[in-house]
Amino acid sequence: MAQHIIELKNITKSFGTVYALGGVNLHVDPGEVVGLLGDNGAGKSTLIKILAGVIKPTSGEIVVNGERVSNWSPARSRAAGIETVFQDRALAVQQSIVRNIFMGRELAGRFGWLNLRKQVSEAERLMREIGFTSKVFSPNSIVGQLSGGERQGVAIARAILKQANLIVLDEPTTALSLTETAKVFHFVRQVRASGRSIVFIGHNIHHVYDIAERFVVIDRGRVAMEKKKSDIASAQELIEYMECVARSQGVTAGEME
Amino acid sequence: MTEVSRTTATMALHPAERPLRKFLFSNRAALGSLAVFAVMLLVFFVANPRVFSNWGLYAAVLTTLPVALFMVAPLVFVVTSGEIDLSFPAMMGFASLAFAYVVQAGFDPFLGIAAALVVGSLLGFGVGALVVYGGLSSLVATLGMNFMLRGLILIVTNSKSIAVPQLRDSLAFKITSTQIWGIPLQIVWAIAFVVFCALLYNRHRFGAQVHVVGDNPDSANEMGINVNLVRVKVFAFMGVGAALAGVFSTMINFTWWPTSGDGYLLPVIASVFVGGTPPWGGIGTVVGAAVGALTVSFIQTGVLGVGLSGFYVQFFYGLIIILSLLGHRWNQARYR
Numbered sequence: 001m002a003q004h005i006i007e008l009k010n011i012t013k014s015f016g017t018v019y020a021l022g023g024v025n026l027h028v029d030p031g032e033v034v035g036l037l038g039d040n041g042a043g044k045s046t047l048i049k050i051l052a053g054v055i056k057p058t059s060g061e062i063v064v065n066g067e068r069v070s071n072w073s074p075a076r077s078r079a080a081g082i083e084t085v086f087q088d089r090a091l092a093v094q095q096s097i098v099r100n101i102f103m104g105r106e107l108a109g110r111f112g113w114l115n116l117r118k119q120v121s122e123a124e125r126l127m128r129e130i131g132f133t134s135k136v137f138s139p140n141s142i143v144g145q146l147s148g149g150e151r152q153g154v155a156i157a158r159a160i161l162k163q164a165n166l167i168v169l170d171e172p173t174t175a176l177s178l179t180e181t182a183k184v185f186h187f188v189r190q191v192r193a194s195g196r197s198i199v200f201i202g203h204n205i206h207h208v209y210d211i212a213e214r215f216v217v218i219d220r221g222r223v224a225m226e227k228k229k230s231d232i233a234s235a236q237e238l239i240e241y242m243e244c245v246a247r248s249q250g251v252t253a254g255e256m257e
Numbered sequence: 258m259t260e261v262s263r264t265t266a267t268m269a270l271h272p273a274e275r276p277l278r279k280f281l282f283s284n285r286a287a288l289g290s291l292a293v294f295a296v297m298l299l300v301f302f303v304a305n306p307r308v309f310s311n312w313g314l315y316a317a318v319l320t321t322l323p324v325a326l327f328m329v330a331p332l333v334f335v336v337t338s339g340e341i342d343l344s345f346p347a348m349m350g351f352a353s354l355a356f357a358y359v360v361q362a363g364f365d366p367f368l369g370i371a372a373a374l375v376v377g378s379l380l381g382f383g384v385g386a387l388v389v390y391g392g393l394s395s396l397v398a399t400l401g402m403n404f405m406l407r408g409l410i411l412i413v414t415n416s417k418s419i420a421v422p423q424l425r426d427s428l429a430f431k432i433t434s435t436q437i438w439g440i441p442l443q444i445v446w447a448i449a450f451v452v453f454c455a456l457l458y459n460r461h462r463f464g465a466q467v468h469v470v471g472d473n474p475d476s477a478n479e480m481g482i483n484v485n486l487v488r489v490k491v492f493a494f495m496g497v498g499a500a501l502a503g504v505f506s507t508m509i510n511f512t513w514w515p516t517s518g519d520g521y522l523l524p525v526i527a528s529v530f531v532g533g534t535p536p537w538g539g540i541g542t543v544v545g546a547a548v549g550a551l552t553v554s555f556i557q558t559g560v561l562g563v564g565l566s567g568f569y570v571q572f573f574y575g576l577i578i579i580l581s582l583l584g585h586r587w588n589q590a591r592y593r
Contacts, residue, residue, distance in 0.1 A: 094472045103477065
């Protein structure tokens with residue numbers, strides 16, 4: 001068996017007395033697309049933020065490339081080749097596109113002086129590659145002037161700046177037009193074709209069913225189901241299952257099976 | 258075919274990319290404050306051409322302005338990071354007290370400058386750590402620190418000034434505070450410092466991170482920037498600026514005063530905002546703030562120069578500040 005890129009073991013997270021996650025296991029293998037599903041408030045985003053190092057879990061282990069890590073943080077997560085496109089896109093809207101793309105990863109020479117020319121040319125290349133941002137904008141344009149889809153493009157451009165092993169997309173198609181959504185799917189397939197992994201979080205089950213190879217359904221802080229695409233007949237079956245989870249309050253994974 | 262060629266034509270000629278437009282657009286806050294200064298100077302000049310064609314008047318401003326500039330430029334970093342510092346006057350007093358002690362004890366003034374820089378950066382670091390790791394409002398916490406540090410100064414020195422006449426013959430004085438071809442050397446050092454700060458602000462990793470942290474600290478954190486450390490560094494840098502200001506102010510008349518720095522609180526803060534740095538964080542301009550400092554320090558001289566009584570000074574301070582804010586409000590949009 002190939003080594004997991006990352007594995008979260010028995011992760012719990014409580015905010016005060018509220019349990020957001022109660023013992024979740026999740027792993028991602030090289031070159032697979034994992035679809036993460038669940039209702040609002042199920043704990044998907046919390047889980048993703050733990051993966052990205054933004055939130056510290058209350059308990060549980062994080063294993064990266066077979067080694068248990070401590071003091072997991074956003075900087076370590078990115079250094080380990082995990083890039084996250086957050087639901088809120090994590091942009092600084094008063095700054096230029098270049099500064100956003102290189103946020104936390106500035107191209108600097110000795111003593112920290114920026115290599116502005118190289119940053120601009122890299123940003124231009126990425127913007128072309130994504131094919132997202134309309135041509136009236138240059139890398140020096142302010143992100144606050146961009147539309148929602150273009151902002152998403154900036155966030156995705158940042159994720160592919162370095163050759164990441166795993167790209168996490170938290171509801172990347174929310175509030176996007178049809179063509180923009182198609183571009184996101186095209187992007188996911190490209191990443192998949194280059195042998196890298198994706199965790200795709202979405203509410204639109206048809207979208208997730210089309211794109212993912214393995215599904216993990218989270219319900220009220222627990223993994224309610226985990227299945228390969230080959231074990232599910234159609235998107236309809238997945239939808240029926242999700243409805244079943246939503247109806248049956250307090251159901252556990254064991255009872256379902 | 259026509260579609261394609263039209264797109265390329267738009268691309269090549271897009272107005273935002275023309276060099277002059279681009280320069281005007283990306284520096285509009287700084288240019289706005291320069292315009293304010295130019296108009297103000299013109300008004301003064303028309304009102305009294307004889308006084309305002311006298312170089313001595315400008316030389317006087319250029320001797321005292323540098324002290325403010327050493328604090329105005331770092332304060333732009335603080336405001337851009339989304340914080341404010343009101344403790345720099347006391348940090349200036351404290352750091353220059355260290356300078357005066359070292360010089361008075363008979364050591365070389367350069368050693369005194371080093372001592373001031375160490376004290377200033379440590380104080381800034383301490384204030385920053387208190388605000389950031391204590392999770393306090395920087396407005397209130399630095400106000401408290403300003404009182405407390407000033408109180409310590411008064412307790413330690415018994416509120417007595419320290420004369421350091423030995424500075425007059427020192428090399429440190431010669432290269433920092435004498436005149437060359439009628440130009441006070443202080444302003445040369447201050448301009449060098451402002452240029453350094455502007456580069457640090459726009460072309461250094463530190464400046465880039467200060468912008469992002471002030472713009473959206475959550476995003477900065479999610480992208481792996483140590484938000485708290487950046488904030489603490491900003492306050493430490495403010496301490497360094499205050500220390501330099503303290504040294505230069507002590508050099509002016511070879512005396513350290515227990516009130517050293519007090520008079521700079523409001524003019525320095527006003528300079529930053531008159532210069533076009535908005536109070537909400539994320540953006541700003543170092544060069545604009547330097548021009549703002551020039552404007553603010555010229556108001557008093559100007560008002561007296563045109564022959565008005567000193568009672569008018571405060572009114573004009575207020576007038577210039579309000580007019581500048583209105584101008585910047587119209588000049589720059591806020592993106593959310």
